[in-house]
Each structure stands twice: as structure tokens, then as C-alpha cells.
Amino acid sequence: MTIEQLKPALKKLEAINLSVLHHMKKEKLPYEIVVLKRKETLFNYKKKTGVYFIVEGCIVRNLLLTNGQINSVDFVTKNVIVNCANFKSSIPFEDDYLAITETKLAFIPNETILLLLEKSPLFLYTNLQFELYLSYLRRMNEHLSTKERIIFFLVELFRHIGSKKKEGYVLPSYINQSVLAGLAAVTRETVSRVLNQLVRENLLEIKPKPYFTKDLDLLADQVSLYKQLQLSREF
Incomplete structure (x- = not known):
């Protein structure tokens, strides 16, 4: 195993996301910028109907367990989209995001996502697949x-x-x-x-x-x- 083996998949993911972000800006599609200070969580800003594109910085995704404990699940850095699992979901996942560094995010509402899917049909699926893989990797550390x-x-x-x-x-x-x-x-x-x-x-x-x-x-x-x-x- 080498750490470098993840780079091709990450580069592919980043290329898709950067293309989508460029299209969103070019077409002036609706989105909102959120800036988290170090150690600040996304909880107070979190929207229920959309995803977050990390423009700069790094965050840790925490799962809120049924016993009240918090479990750190994965790290996410720039050019990656998070909260994909809550897109079009009527039952939101009980998770939150903690900024390790000052982090700039673009909140992309559902109506904008639907427009972006016309341009790049695979972008949401690719990000969700990557998010689920990271979650699996981090959950395995419990063993x-x-x-x-x-x-x-x-x-x-x-x-x-x-x-x-x-x-x-x-x-x-x-x-x-x-x-x-x-x-x-x-x-x-x-x-x-x-x-x-x-x-x-x-x-x-x-x-x-x-x-x-x-x-x-x-x-x-x-x-x-x-x-x-x-x-x-x-x-």
C-alpha cells in the first residue's frame, strides 16, 4: 500500500468538481459562501436541502451517535463536496462538520444541483461514492x-x-x-x-x-x- 495510490481517484474527483464550480459561477447559478473559523462547526449554518463544496480548508465529519457520543468519521479537504447523502432526503443524517483550519465552503441548494446535473450528470454520484468510501474506511478503524x-x-x-x-x-x-x-x-x-x-x-x-x-x-x-x-x- 502506498498513500500515493489515492491520488488518481482524488484528481478525477477534483476535476469534476472544479468543472461544476466553474459552470456554476459562469452561469451565475445561486449558491452561498460560508466561512468556518478553526474549531467551529457547520451546525449553526447547516441547510437541509443542499450540499457543500469545500473551496479552501479541511473539516472533520462527526457522527452523533444514539448514546450522545460523537464519533469522528472522516476528513475532507478542498475541492470535495460533502453532505451528499442529504440531497433530496426527507430524513437527514445526524452528522456535523468541524473545521480543523479556517474553511471556506459554498452551499449549493437543491435547485442549483438539479441544473448542474444537466451539465455533469455524474458529479453528485461520484462525490457520494467517494463520501461513502471514506466513511467505510473510518468506520473500520473501530476494529x-x-x-x-x-x-x-x-x-x-x-x-x-x-x-x-x-x-x-x-x-x-x-x-x-x-x-x-x-x-x-x-x-x-x-x-x-x-x-x-x-x-x-x-x-x-x-x-x-x-x-x-x-x-x-x-x-x-x-x-x-x-x-x-x-x-x-x-x-
Whole structure:
């Protein structure tokens, strides 16, 4: 498994979405811009009849469980559309979106989507397929050990919001043990123990900040879930 194997599918998805966004602007179709500050949720802005196009930034989708707990399901970055499952649905999914960085979104109402489907019939289906795949991937992490779950979210953060340098991958400085603990549903002490173990194994550098890894694929190999999936498939 290599992290790079997802890139063809992501590029295909982004190309479709950017084409749709360009058409929407060119034809002056109705849409609304929403800006979320870091750690702000979409709950107060959320519309029931439409989807969101991420123009800039990164968000985490959280599922509200029946017992009142919140489960982090997936990360989504720019040029991807979210909330597809609620398009034309009379029973909205109980989910919400938390901005990891300041995030700019374009809310696209249902009436605009119907017009866009005439231009690009596959765009909604492609985004929904990708959204469901990501949800499946994140739900599978519940079967991982505590260590694997922490590494899983660490790898996903590197992949979604990390910067690729000549020497390796770097995370933004605001990603810390508290963020990882919240995503993996463990204590900060547990995160600290796992991170220090990765440091001893030369898989991660955490001091000085930001977090850094020389080999993201080698880090991902510590998670059995990645080995079970064929990430080269097209969405």
C-alpha cells in the first residue's frame, strides 16, 4: 500500500468538481459562501436541502451517535463536496462538520444541483461514492488496536493537511496530542505513549514541533487496515 495510490481517484474527483464550480459561477447559478473559523462547526449554518463544496480548508465529519457520543468519521479537504447523502432526503443524517483550519465552503441548494446535473450528470454520484468510501474506511478503524487507531488518524492528518517536503511530511503546528486524542477517542497520556514509541522507532519526530515523518508509507504500514484495502480502485 502506498498513500500515493489515492491520488488518481482524488484528481478525477477534483476535476469534476472544479468543472461544476466553474459552470456554476459562469452561469451565475445561486449558491452561498460560508466561512468556518478553526474549531467551529457547520451546525449553526447547516441547510437541509443542499450540499457543500469545500473551496479552501479541511473539516472533520462527526457522527452523533444514539448514546450522545460523537464519533469522528472522516476528513475532507478542498475541492470535495460533502453532505451528499442529504440531497433530496426527507430524513437527514445526524452528522456535523468541524473545521480543523479556517474553511471556506459554498452551499449549493437543491435547485442549483438539479441544473448542474444537466451539465455533469455524474458529479453528485461520484462525490457520494467517494463520501461513502471514506466513511467505510473510518468506520473500520473501530476494529483497530489503540496504537493502530492513533497512527491511523495521524497518517490521515498527514495525508489531508500535511505539507510534503523534500525530506518528508510535516503537519501544521496546531495538530497536537489533544487533537489526536479527540479523534482517536483516547486519553492524551495514551497518545503521548504511542507518539514516543514511534519516535523511538524512528517513524516520527515530535520535537520541536510540528510533527514530522520521513516516510509516510512506512508509518501507514503500522496499521493493518491499510493492508486490507485496495486503495488503487477508482471511485
